[in-house]
Amino acid sequence: MGAIRRIVYAQSGGMTAVINASAAGVIAEAQRRGLTLFAARYGMHGLLAGDLIAVPPLSAEQLQRLSYTPGGIFGTARRDLPDPEIDATPYDLLFQVLAHYDIDALLYNGGNGSIATVAQIDREAKRRGIPLTVIGIPKTIDNDLEGTHFSPGYPSAARYLITSFLEASLDLASFPAKGARAFVMETMGRNAGWLAAAVKAASAVLADEGPHLIVLPEMRWDKTALLAAADAAIARTGYCTVVVAEGATLDGEPLAYQGAEKRRYVQLGGAGSVIGGWLRDALGAKVHVAVPDYLQRAAAHWVSAVDHRVAWQVGETAVAWADEGTRSGVMVGVVRDPATSGWRMEAVDAATVGNRERRFPASWIAAPFQVDSAFLDYLLPLLEGCPQIPCGAHGLPDFFPFATLTERSDAP
Structure with missing residues (x-):
């Protein structure tokens, strides 16, 4: 085990059908490693306001239900941080909150802007001499994140x-x-x-x-x-x-x-x-x-099994990397393993991919008004597998109740 003891996890930006699978992966791996886990309510808003939840232990059944629940279990926000040389106030607030809760690592689950925020916080923590591990967990339905084979949620x-x-x-x-x-x-x-x-x-x-x-x-x-x-x-x-x-x-x-x-x-x-x-x-x-x-x-009833599995895995990997203490300022990138047709995780420098957009390749555009069949060779493997959605009363989905994880923690 590394020196990490206390982690805070935050969700950021627009939702996906599998962002809570990443949250479940974070929770499961933190529990397995005996780490204390907090979560910020409403993303960056909660981080700056000190509105953190002490995440309680969850059973395997609860984690599965959570992983198939749409929305963001801890709430989200669209809030970018300014350049600290122009306005350092948000960073002052953030580091005060993290110090109050004795946080060693911040895991930030989001898209392009959120990964840029990972790089900003990591850079400013280093400049101030604050020992903090910062890791980005990718997600966006737009699939426009660079440094990853696909974006969980897409x-x-x-x-x-x-x-x-x-x-x-x-x-x-x-x-x-x-x-x-x-x-x-x-x-x-x-x-x-x-x-x-x-x-x-x-x-x-x-x-x-x-x-x-x-x-x-x-x-x-x-x-x-x-x-x-x-x-x-x-x-x-x-x-x-x-x-x-x-x-x-x-x-x-x-x-x-x-x-x-x-x-x-x-x-x-x-x-x-x-x-x-x-x-x-x-x-x-x-x-x-x-x-x-x-x-x-939000269509958690029809998620891709590949997407669900990888979304969980990027959450697990972020906790593992934080606990090892050997990486910071990175995003968990998803890499296709040609030898096994499976997936492995690779650290990607957040500063090089944050706020950059991966556009749909021109080589896959077939005029007029069509896309090339070669694109399907990329896409179809990502759609594989039928989900096993927890089913509740009256045949409706048995989603994890948000109220289960909303109790604020005031004491470190």
Whole structure:
């Protein structure tokens, strides 16, 4: 065992269907090693306010239920830290809280911005001479984290979208042709089109090889070409299916947005309705638009077994590395082992991958409005396995009750 005795874990940013699998992995490994574990309520907000929970021992059955529960069991926040040379106050508060609880290691579970925060805290702790281990645990449904084969959370969101699109497409195909029809699905994906591209996997089942059109933020296209491609699909099948990422742009501008969030980015949404309106007005199609929104990142009932297993493993690995005391300022990266077709964990410098986006590769974009089949060689292994969701009363999921882990700890 290393010198680490007390760990704090925090969840950050948007949720995934498997972020609590990472939390379960953290808890299980901390228990196995006899370490004291705290968790911050609402992520960085709790870390700065000293709002920490002393995580109680959980049984194997409780950990399994927790791992299949959506949302963030300890709460989350979107809060970036400033450059300490510009404003050191948040760091002063953070290190005061960690000292009060005698914390040796901070595990931060998040996406691009959160991994950048790992690097910032690690760098500032070293500058101040504070003995603190800081490790990032990756997660994002956007799959845009660099330094990892995939981002935990992405395969499950992709699996939900693919399945939902497949089901809706079979419904659409059940009706006789009585005029042009169209189905448009809008996925999440601000700057990276991994989620929208994933729906291409439905073509492995659909006879019509839908989706007929895929529109990604990485694509350059024009309205005339899109309408021509949609019209051609309708001529072949009687209907057209379209998947568009919320961040798709035309002439460098978002197709639609909802407004600007305070102190943060523009809230996107509405791209599907824009394209649906074009299909209705230009082609006379009867159009249905689906926006899965939160559903795609919260669908714990249909998680990828690979995603669930790896999400748990990155949590376990973060605790193990913290206890060993040999790594800090790193993210747990997921590496595909070609020899076994399994997964291994590799330390990735947080400073080199934080706040960087891995866009959907240009080599996997097939014009017009399609993705290359080579992408499926990457994607399909991530979707493998059917989940064994704990089932409760009336056939509904037996999710872990959030109230079980909400008691604040005031004393170190």
